[in-house]
Amino acid sequence: MKLTFLGHGYVGLVTATIFADLGNTVYVIGHTKEKIDNLKKGILPIYEPGLQELVQKNIKAGRLIFTLDYKPAIPGSDVVFIAVGTPPKPSGEANLSTVFEVAKKIGENLSGYTVISVKSTVPIGTNRKVKEIINNAKANKAEFDVASIPEFLREGSALQDTLNPDRIVIGAESEKARQVIIDLHKSITAPLVLTNLETAEMIKYASNSFLATKISFSNAIAKLSEITGADAIQVLDAIGLDKRIGKEFLQPGAGYGGSCFPKDVKALISIAKSYNYKFSLLEEVENINKQARQDIVKKATKLLDNPEGKIIGIFGLAFKSNTDDMREAPSIDIINALKEKGAKIKAYDPQSMNNAKGLIKDIEFCKNIYEVAKGADLLIVATDWNEFKEADLVKIKNSMRTPLLIDGRNIYSPEKAKEIGFTYIGVGR
Numbered sequence: 001m002k003l004t005f006l007g008h009g010y011v012g013l014v015t016a017t018i019f020a021d022l023g024n025t026v027y028v029i030g031h032t033k034e035k036i037d038n039l040k041k042g043i044l045p046i047y048e049p050g051l052q053e054l055v056q057k058n059i060k061a062g063r064l065i066f067t068l069d070y071k072p073a074i075p076g077s078d079v080v081f082i083a084v085g086t087p088p089k090p091s092g093e094a095n096l097s098t099v100f101e102v103a104k105k106i107g108e109n110l111s112g113y114t115v116i117s118v119k120s121t122v123p124i125g126t127n128r129k130v131k132e133i134i135n136n137a138k139a140n141k142a143e144f145d146v147a148s149i150p151e152f153l154r155e156g157s158a159l160q161d162t163l164n165p166d167r168i169v170i171g172a173e174s175e176k177a178r179q180v181i182i183d184l185h186k187s188i189t190a191p192l193v194l195t196n197l198e199t200a201e202m203i204k205y206a207s208n209s210f211l212a213t214k215i216s217f218s219n220a221i222a223k224l225s226e227i228t229g230a231d232a233i234q235v236l237d238a239i240g241l242d243k244r245i246g247k248e249f250l251q252p253g254a255g256y257g258g259s260c261f262p263k264d265v266k267a268l269i270s271i272a273k274s275y276n277y278k279f280s281l282l283e284e285v286e287n288i289n290k291q292a293r294q295d296i297v298k299k300a301t302k303l304l305d306n307p308e309g310k311i312i313g314i315f316g317l318a319f320k321s322n323t324d325d326m327r328e329a330p331s332i333d334i335i336n337a338l339k340e341k342g343a344k345i346k347a348y349d350p351q352s353m354n355n356a357k358g359l360i361k362d363i364e365f366c367k368n369i370y371e372v373a374k375g376a377d378l379l380i381v382a383t384d385w386n387e388f389k390e391a392d393l394v395k396i397k398n399s400m401r402t403p404l405l406i407d408g409r410n411i412y413s414p415e416k417a418k419e420i421g422f423t424y425i426g427v428g429r
């Protein structure tokens with residue numbers, strides 16, 4: 001098929017590249033000359049394991065074409081994907097201005113029959129607005145249908161997730177559009193959920209909000225475990241063995257972050273509010289998530305007595321491992337709160353430091369975790385990178401001024417850390 005993608009971020013670039021690799025001809029339309037020039041050379045604006053090699057392979061094969069221009073891409077495309085960002089407005093409501101902006105331009109360039117597939121996470125009713133915008137913008141007799149194909153990939157394992165999804169949700173109005181999308185996915189084996197536009201839109205928000213709820217539930221159990229003397233890790237592992245609950249996403253820690261959970265929980269609260277439903281469960285999910293970050297700061301303040309003038313080393317900045325994404329990363333709130341208390345911060349992250357430099361000011365960025373630890377009064381693990389798990393803790397401890405360790409992701413064994421000589425504090429243990 002001939003496909004076009006609007007948006008070359010974590011969703012757009014990954015999905016475009018996978019579909020190119022499966023043999024389709026894929027155009028990716030961007031809006032920044034510098035990014036598109038780089039992409040043509042195989043230089044990516046994001047880090048995602050394995051993606052660069054696959055992009056370069058498909059550029060070489062002539063199946064992946066980057067452009068700023070709608071003209072060579074949209075006319076004759078079988079499917080046009082909208083995969084641009086939908087960031088939160090200050091009210092929590094999703095900002096749809098880019099979705100609507102590109103929809104208008106798509107409409108102006110349509111020809112033949114095209115399925116417009118919205119991959120961006122959008123509030124209920126948005127696909128119908130996209131349809132209206134395209135209808136108003138299109139000048140000729142081009143025909144189209146809109147389909148809502150929400151995306152569930154996870155940053156850090158996005159390629160595997162795209163090739164092996166748990167399900168493919170296809171919200172479509174017409175049988176013709178549904179069949180085009182089914183054909184496009186024929187080499188990807190996964191249960192198909194065939195539904196209408198509104199249900200597909202809701203599935204995405206419900207899915208992310210439920211996952212965020214699991215994380216906040218885990219953090220609430222962790223907090224209570226710390227007070228009562230229970231071990232939250234064992235509690236959550238044990239409840240996860242119940243098939244009705246499931247093992248995934250029951251890890252307590254510094255809270256959820258990233259570009260999706262915080263914004264999608266906020267957006268669903270806001271959608272509910274617009275229909276006069278107070279989604280108080282999700283409001284509490286947000287509160288517990290905020291507390292999880294604050295608890296790390298409280299633990300640091302207590303351990304150090306007073307953080308003023310103390311050196312605090314941070315292991316990891318990205319919102320989770322295997323990504324360079326800093327959006328809503330817990331590390332930002334933790335570092336800012338500790339800076340406000342007068343602490344000096346040193347930090348290292350394997351992939352996100354360039355992004356972090358634009359967001360966190362007046363801290364020292366180090367070359368590795370050993371440099372972070374040198375002379376530090378306290379270390380805080382903010383991201384669960386594998387390379388941190390394999391670190392030489394003896395070397396780290398010996399280079400610190402005082403061996404205090406807050407393991408905000410529970411990546412180390414408390415027994416081993418204590419044996420080495422650390423004062424160790426995890427989450428919920």
Ligand SMILES: NC(=O)c1ccc[n+]([C@@H]2O[C@H](COP(=O)([O-])OP(=O)(O)OC[C@H]3O[C@@H](n4cnc5c(N)ncnc54)[C@H](O)[C@@H]3O)[C@@H](O)[C@H]2O)c1
Pocket residue numbers: 006007008009010011012029030031083084085086098101102119120121122151152153154155259260
């Ligand atoms: N990141 C994830 O893990 C993930 C997973 C599932 C769903 N989503 C959803 O998918 C959507 C995209 O998320 P993302 O993480 O890929 O965002 P992103 O910020 O990484 O990418 C957005 C892309 O849109 C491009 N863009 C902005 N304005 C444009 C314009 N006028 N024309 C063309 N391109 C334009 C940007 O350059 C960027 O490449 C969001 O709605 C998000 O909620 C994200």
